[in-house]
Amino acid sequence: MTESQISQVRKVVTAIPGPKSQELHKRRLEAVSHGAGAALPVYIEAAHGGIIVDVDGNQLIDLGSGIGVTTIGHTNPQVVAAVQEQVAKLTHTLFTLTPYSGYVEVCEFLNKHTPGNFKKRSALFNSGAEAVENAVKLARKFTGRGEIAVFDHGYHGRTNLTMAMNFKAMPYNSGFGPFAPGVHHVPMSYPFRDETGLTGEEAAKRAITYMDKRVGAANLAAIVIEPIQGEGGFIVPAPGFLKAISEWAKANGIVMIADEVQAGIARTGKWFASEWEEGFEPDMFTIAKGIAGGMPISAVTGRAEIMDASHPGGIGGTFGGNPVAAAAAIAVLRQIEAGGVLERAQAIETLLKSRLEAMKAKYPVIGDIRGRGAMIAIEFVEPGTKNPNKAAVDAVVKHSHENGVLVLNAGTYYNVIRFLPPLAITDELLNDALNVIEEAVAKL
């Protein structure tokens, strides 16, 4: 099946998972480590736009983009063409051995479009976790300090350092320690769950008191924060929070790192989610997921003096900034630069929020609707309380999956459903998917 033959409609032709998926799943359980989870064991063989097609011929509406990766759309024609052209020309040299232009071009794009009016440089890696590791490495080298601060409900990856930075033991960390030292967890601003009326500035004061008293400003190399928390359930901090944290970081010579792995690259309707808060001024950004339409590549972009703090040879890696992945990234970044992509994310926010707010008014099981752009979540509660309602999420996810709508859960309490659709999704598909979700909510 070629990409253009995938009609942008939901089609359920077998049980989900269907017989071929079930067969493959048996093989998988035999062959693949059971440590890798399976949220929906439907085996996908093709995809285009906002539709993924499984081996049984079911067409599912994708509201997850593989956790925010195929933001530009599945099998985006420009990405496909760029990859096809590049893969036939050059697949690898190792950039730090004999370089190639694609790597440089990706860095130029990121230096230009990340927020901050200062001289920047970038370096490329393979995964989000690897970007976070390298940002912390460089911040430590630059400041000569060792400690770092991260926020409750945060997520940063599955390597040893980034596991130490995650909030949740289960499922990410449990039993895999001991973890890297020097990581301090501080209170986040979580407007839905903080005491009513707590401002962003007050929440920042709470976090700053902890960092200042417990860690000591002079010992902190970096503060790492997701401007909108992804795995945590799309927690958007109260206005003023990010600004106050970054002002304190600046005043104390602490490197402010924005982990934009999930929220960055057009997802929230701006190039980077950090841009939504006036006065929030990160020194460094970690970038991955949506940058290359599904090809594995990640980046650290930041102040030139921090990015250059390493001796030559201090950062690298065999595959980082691979030529094929870089070609895909350039194809994505060019399209964002050409216009229309950010606007599409904003239009998706309008559509999702208006329908979800209407549902919230009707169904007391919905406690909160939040997020920006095409990064919107519902937090489910037991009606009349703020008690997390995981059972509701499980039921809505199950009904959606059975009816050909791929949704993802999230949240510290597993009581959040998050929407991360490809921006190429049509309004018709979004509305169709929301109808299925509303059916499920109505049944609760």
Ligand code: PLZ
């Ligand atoms: N920082 C903010 O969201 C990845 C994890 C999927 P990697 N989140 C999805 C899973 O189950 O492993 C993420 C993130 C933020 C860092 C990362 C890590 O990115 O590319 O998965 O290493």
